[in-house]
Amino acid sequence: MAEQQMKPVASLLxxxxFCMYAIVLGIGAWSMNKAISHGFPIGADFSLPAHFSPIYFPMGNAATGFFVMFGLIAGVAGAASVISGVSHLQSWTTASLPAAVSAAMIAWSLTVLAxxxxxxxxxxxxxxxxxRTMxxxxxxxxxxxxxxxAAIHGVRN
Structure with a gap:
């Protein structure tokens, strides 16, 4: 009985x-596009500047490159975990729980890193x-x- 009460909570979360991960992906993609478009110019002889860094971002600070890259990775993993989450919500059994939990845990760990x-x-x-929004x-x-x-662990069949 109690596990069925967690199903609406899990679906709302x-x-x-999913909506928040989509927004993170949108802002991260904008940041990455701006960094690629306004990064270091490479000369005609294809030589890199003396202080070239592949994670240079024209906005932000020294942590921005790492933040945006790991934010994008977390956003993709979070949006992908929705697939197994929706499948688990449809069946809501212990057989579908491990896939949903493992995908959610990977997305959560990458989100905490970002x-x-x-x-x-x-x-x-x-x-x-x-x-700041991201x-x-x-x-x-x-x-x-x-x-x-925690909500999808409400299954106890």
Whole structure:
């Protein structure tokens, strides 16, 4: 009985997390596009500048490159975990639970890693509004993804 009460909670958290991961992917893709378009220019002889860094971002600070890259990875893993989450919500049995939990745990661990780089970026300062939004979403997602994992453990058949 109690496990059936967790199904609406899990589905609400799954929908919320999917929307938030989609927003993180959108902001991360914008940041990556801007970094590629406005990064270091490579000369006609294809020589790299003296201080070339593949994770240089024209906005933000020294942690921005790591934050955006791991944010994109966490966003893709989180959005992909929705597939196994939806499958688990449809059947809601212990047979579908391991796939949903493992995908959600991988997404959560990558989200916490990206959140750590986001906290470092907050500490260093000098970032724009879009990066602050992405930081806030990843901090919120680290909590809501963990709540989703706890909610789908409501199956006890």
């Amino acid at each position: 799954l929908l919320l997390n 959140m750590g780089f986001g906290c470092k970026e907050i500490e260093l300062g000098m970032r724009n509004a879009r990066l 930081e806030a979403f990843l901090i919120i997602l680290s909590a809501t993804q963990l709540l989703y994992i």
